[in-house]
Amino acid sequence: MTTDYTFIDFDGVILDSEERMLERKYDLGFHNHKDESEFDAYFEYTNLHPEEWEYIIKEAKAINNSVEIIKELENLKKKIAILTKIHTLQEMKVKTELLRENLKILCPLIFVPPSVKKYQIIVPNNQLLIDDSKKNIKSWIEHGGKGLIFDSKIESDTNEKVRSLEFLIKR
Ligand SMILES: [Mg+2]
Numbered sequence: 259m260t261t262d263y264t265f266i267d268f269d270g271v272i273l274d275s276e277e278r279m280l281e282r283k284y285d286l287g288f289h290n291h292k293d294e295s296e297f298d299a300y301f302e303y304t305n306l307h308p309e310e311w312e313y314i315i316k317e318a319k320a321i322n323n324s325v326e327i328i329k330e331l332e333n334l335k336k337k338i339a340i341l342t343k344i345h346t347l348q349e350m351k352v353k354t355e356l357l358r359e360n361l362k363i364l365c366p367l368i369f370v371p372p373s374v375k376k377y378q379i380i381v382p383n384n385q386l387l388i389d390d391s392k393k394n395i396k397s398w399i400e401h402g403g404k405g406l407i408f409d410s411k412i413e414s415d416t417n418e419k420v421r422s423l424e425f426l427i428k429r
Contacts, residue, residue, distance in 0.1 A: 268342035270390035273318035322422035
């Protein structure tokens, strides 16, 4: 029996909230998604307009059946946890409400605050992370974990990338 968890990213893996956030940011006039200071300004704006996160997260759609697959993994008693970056406390609150109350997902939720890396919150120690950020996967592996890049647009899974969470059911 393994005590290892599989860690699953939220934005861009479970729900299409990442794209929605970027669209929202763009619409407010913050057009350069490579400029960190634009994100700071946008997240400051969301602190004054808490409904931004409601819109971004609560109306987001599941990617390649991720929500149904996570429920199935829970039924199968697989050791999974959601490991997700948050930019504001309001975002954390809305994500928690959505997962627990709306989607009825019950696995552990681990939030990573701004300026902190996922591998700092969870010591990777050979455990698997599935994340749509190449950067996150690279640093997770560098710190001793196993990682797969989630890319919903590829045709089929490879050694490095998966298009859905389905492979976890048979794992
Ligand atoms: Mg992500």
